[in-house]
Amino acid sequence: MDRAAGHVAAYKRVRHLVQLGEQYRLRPRDGGELSAVQYLAPDGGETAVIALRTARRFGHDAPALRLRALDPSARYRDAATGVLHHGAILLTHGLPLDLDLDDYASTLVHLIRDPTC
Template sequence: MRQESPRPRAQTAAGAPETTAQAAFSTSTRCDRRKQVETTAVTDSPNPYTGRSVPLDFRFHVAMNGVTGIGGDLNRWSEAELARTAELVTVYKRVRPLVQLGEQHRLPPPPPPGDGELSAVQYLSPDGREVAVIALRRSRRYGHHDPALPLRALDPAARYRDTDTGTVHHGAVLLSHGLPLGLAADDYASALVHLVREPG
């Protein structure tokens, strides 16, 4: 099924100038024609229906598992939130082809399973050169630590560089021991890790 992603519609006042966050989303996206990709939106916090407050990064990382849009009222967001939104949109554009066109692997935490609050998805490019991992944890019990997550379908002989930190991981270690997440201890912690295979 062919599917075109809609331009995200921010709730802006008539005649209001476009914000940096809106401008960052101005490029339309063509979704994977081989599969359906769900459209997801980053909404306001506190949520107008539940009253729950969720960090901006967590809301974005959840939405990045699909065709990401913004469903909140940007006119009410702070300057800091708008600046962070522009950064997160840039990150999303970098991994968007992996999410929409890549191979998806759900990553269950290794045993012991803990409290079941940690979930993660891996996206692998068709040529196997790039990997994106999105990890989400709503809460963490006292005394529990986030385990490294073993990845899937990588070349064990290759090395993979984290595009954010520059850290280089060996493929065999990522497959067996796993990828350290480094999640914050707070509730609603999340991370997006983008790995690129080193040449050679």
């Protein structure tokens, strides 16, 4: 029950992005190794990325996801970890994913534009 409550709370933190934001399919669910979608706030100030590993190739980590429509000159802070990411890096090299080694591992990353940078 605690784990389910945590998932519901995480969704509530990004619900406004999922319901009102712009959706970008970063990796389609076409039988590939990874499926991912990005939701971007209308003002571009925050984004949520949801990724699901559908299968794992032995010895390979999840690839970084190139995000879309972010400000390349801005920096974005991960709401859960506090890690700061440069917009240009997220757009060109991608967001590194921390997925378990198991099949069907998933992650939710909530990034908020840092006003101090």
